Amino acid sequence: MKTPTVKDVAREAGVSTATVSRVLSGKEGVSEDKRLRVLAAIERLGYRPNAVARSLRMESTRTLGLVISNVTNPFFTEVARAVEDEAAREGYSLILGNADEDPAKEELYLNVLLQKQVDGILLSPARSDxxxxxxxxxxxxxxVFLDRSIDGAAGVPVVRADGRRAVDSLVEHLTGLGHRRLAIISGPREIISGRERLEAFLNAAGRRGIRIPDEYIKFGNFRRSSGLEAMRKLLALAEPPTAVFAANNLMALGALQALEEAGVRIPQEISFASFDDVPWFGLLKPPITAVAQPTRALGASAASLLIEMIRERKSTKGPEPMEAQLVIRGSCGPVREGVR
Structure with a gap:
């Protein structure tokens, strides 16, 4: 059976193809009688507009692209859900790409999105360079950059949270419990958020007269396996730290695995905290102290900003960073008696 076309609808309704197009696009200048005849003809013929052709005419696909760095990270999963919800509310569909912290894969997804002619792109870069x-x-x-940005793109808006104050509060909490041997499982230097969290931790310790030696700084790649390996190395030191901060939730999961394997009790033998709170942190025994970002607000704000840029056809300044908050739970306790 032949698929009906705009010409078929025009012939059936007794109008021009231009009139049919105006009705389909919702433009004014069509009498009510003609509009009703066109709609009736569409119904009788079962005509369905060609979405691709229409998007080319209207210079819009009503589609957004979102490329995140790791879909298995609960932070990005929740961000993606918030982006999707906000996009749907504004009448946009979403195409999701998982770069898996791989710049080559990220580039591939970006090329696909551009070929699909998305109206805008939300991006959490795998690297800053x-x-x-x-x-x-x-x-x-x-x-619009989401959570992370890149070097040399100062004019691109960024929607992110600022965790420096929360990290400072964490270090204050740990030192208040008597801890002086503080360690960090940091994210990679090649990612801005990795650098920022490390600097915030070192600066907070320095303000309290604590120097963190190199052997207490272990670098991971924001994946679970790197947190596991880093914690094993910290535990193997002749003088292990009394408190450890993991710079994201996946590395925290690996670090917790290493502590479980070694039979090290939290918080009796070591205090532990993580950047990026996740729902299951509160269910563990003990529950994990964490820096919580306003995840859903970040996703919704980024999508809203991008849609505004699409509609206004101009760039705009990103919002001020949202504030992350320290959530204190039972995984941080007083330093053991006799330990300095």
Whole structure:
């Protein structure tokens, strides 16, 4: 059976194809009688507009692209859900790409999104120094960075949380419990959020007269396996730390596995905290102290900002960073008696 076309609808309704197009696009200048005849003809013929062709005519696909760095990270999972909800509320569909912390995979997804002619892109970069991203942010498609940004793209808005004050509160909490041997499982230096969390931790310790030696700084890649390996190395030191801060939730999960394997009790033998709170942190025994970002608010704000840029056809300044909060639970306790 032949698929009905705009010409078929026009012939059936006794109007021009231009009139049918005006009815389909919701434009004014069509009498009520003609509009009703066109709608009736569409119903009788079972006509369905070609979405791709219509998007080319209207210069819009009503589609957003979202490329996140790791879909298995609960933080990004919740962010993606918030983006999708806000996009749907505004009448946009969402195409999701998981870069898996791999710049090459990230570049591949970005090329696909551009080929799909998405109206805008939300991006959490896998690295802060990837050259392929500069080409994307300098193109015709609006871009908003989410959680992370890149070097050399100062004009691109960023929606993110500022965790420095919360990290400072964490260090204050730990030192108040008597801890002086503080360690961190940091994210990679190549990612801005990795650098920022490390600097915040070191600065907070320095303000309290604590110098963190190099052997107490272990670098991971924001994956569970790197947290496992880092914690094993910390526990193997001749003088292990009394408190450890993991710079994201997946590395925290690996670190907790290492502590379980070694039979090290939390918080009796070591205090532990994580950046990025997740629901199951509160269910563990003991529940985990964590820096909580306003995850859903970040996703919704980023999507709303991108849609505003699409509608206004111009770039805009990103909002001020949202504040992260320290959630104190039972995983941090007083330093053991006799330990300095």
């Amino acid at each position: 990837a050259p392929h991203l500069l080409k994307v942010v300098g193109g015709r498609v609006p871009v």
